[in-house]
Amino acid sequence: MAELAHPAAARSSRNWRPGAPGATATITVLCIALLLSAVASATVGAAGIPLERLMAAAFGTGADTPLLARDQLVLWSVRLPRILLAAIVGALLGAAGTLMQGLFRNPLADPGLVGVSAGGALAAAAAIVFGDRLLHATGWRPPFELLPVAAFVGSLIATVILYRIATREGRTSVATFLLAGLALGALAMAGVGLLVFMADDRQLRDITFWTLGSLTGATWPKVASLAPIVLALVVAMPFMARSLDLLVLGEAEAFHMGIAVERLKRYAIVAVAAATGAAVSISGVIGFVGIIVPHLLRLVIGPGHRLLLPSSMLFGAILLMIADTFARTVAAPAELPIGILTALIGAPFFLSLLLRQRGVFGL
């Protein structure tokens, strides 16, 4: 990593963006908002826990009353893992969107939209169907969680293919990128369809869950399985931030200014695939979070990746937590698939963005 800029790089006494909030203020505000939405989200649901009982349920020790016991059970084994999972998946999707947009120098990039999530879903579905058969046929059980690894590999392959197609001589064509992504997504989903055709009933249920995108069935082990990836991203991001800023000027310029461009691209592709694959393996395909989050943030804090990357994780967490709260309360006791909800908000947003950027990209 020596040739990627050191995180201390961006320390400066002057902000070249008049009126923009500083880094500390931005992160503080987002953290507070995250905490508030978590508390709000904890209180509502099929079994509501009003604010005045929340503290007792969270920190009370013994179950003094049946009501408190119920509150504690709901909070600790249902509500909290769900909230945390929504936050983590949102953070991963926000990070994946921002990284991808930086890598492709394109504000319209989103792993859900251009087939990277679909690639992960295809690999996950394949793991469900063939994993069982492999186990039956050979008795060999892989020494790791097959699903997340498969989703990561699927996302990685999709990202690499997309990069190869859309980028020529260091230039990425926006139109080629979007169209190739569309085709890749369609191809991957056709693959998923094929697997559905081959699947038995239980496998079918599992696969359907991926294609729709949902956070139901959140458990502590799921939360724990995602934590290392979030941690790795948080550690890696500062090293990539300045390099991604320079990449905005183009690959040649980034090289002229001292960036090992090929290495940066490799890291960024792996990071996008890891974040997307991890999110997909837990929650299925949830689109548009990766587009909305960095775009809104750029309007306020600017496009510098040093602040944009961590902010995207926080804002993505907030957004998905709120969306998931809606998803599980709006039609209670039934649940809306969250992927449908984010698409309802995100697709019009994407269209308006496309209309405004049309001139810029000559689309």
Place this chain on the structure above:
Amino acid sequence: MSAVLEAVRVSVQAGRKTILDGASVGVSHGETLALVGPNGAGKSTLLKVLSGELRPATGHVALHGKPVASYAPQALAQRRAVLSQSVTVAFPFTVGEIVAMGAGDRGGRTRDAMVETALADVDLADCGGRIITTLSGGEQQRAHFARVLVQLSCGEDLHGPGVLLLDEPTSNLDLRHQLALIAAAQRRAARGTAVIAVLHDLNLAVLLGKRIVVLEQGHIVGDGTPREIVTDDMLAKVFKVPGAVGRVPADVPFVLPHGIATAAP
């Protein structure tokens, strides 16, 4: 004086077409060199080879006597700065943020002072907070020149005089800013920087360069002082423009084209 940056018999192919064919050129500290030639002569390619961006098929490029390919990108960036022909910025960075990118790992007050000086150098002193894409083409070009100047200064602080490579730096600039850019490059050269600029305007080339190198179809066909190079003969042979060189009193050649030749001589 020995060359700080030198290309020796470099050739570059693109498909079947030969873009550079055994071209050799070197530049020394404090020297200003203008690279001229008709469209498609290989000027930009030669600059890319010199910058380390493009590896030549044959021949080699040496920076401070060591192969340019042996430098890590960051080490290279500290010893030479490059202004490309056109740079598009995909996200709404401000001018100040773009120029500050030139400072690399540096932060704090020294960087801010450098950015402010560079912005003043390119006549954009009050534009640091503007989104770069809202600027005119010429202003954007000046902003990127300021970024390159900051990069050069940072590198020179560490390793002494560096190399400045400019690819058609005046293509979008008005007359005053063309002259100002040439003057800025000369000020750098006066402090030891080696400057190579691809220029289309021969008068600017004469103004900038103690030396002018002429490229034609991948070959170097002229290398000398402006007086030696900018002649009726060269104009007719290389640029296919008939007799147009005049002399101002100090015997500085200038070009006043009289239309173009209808048939190549």
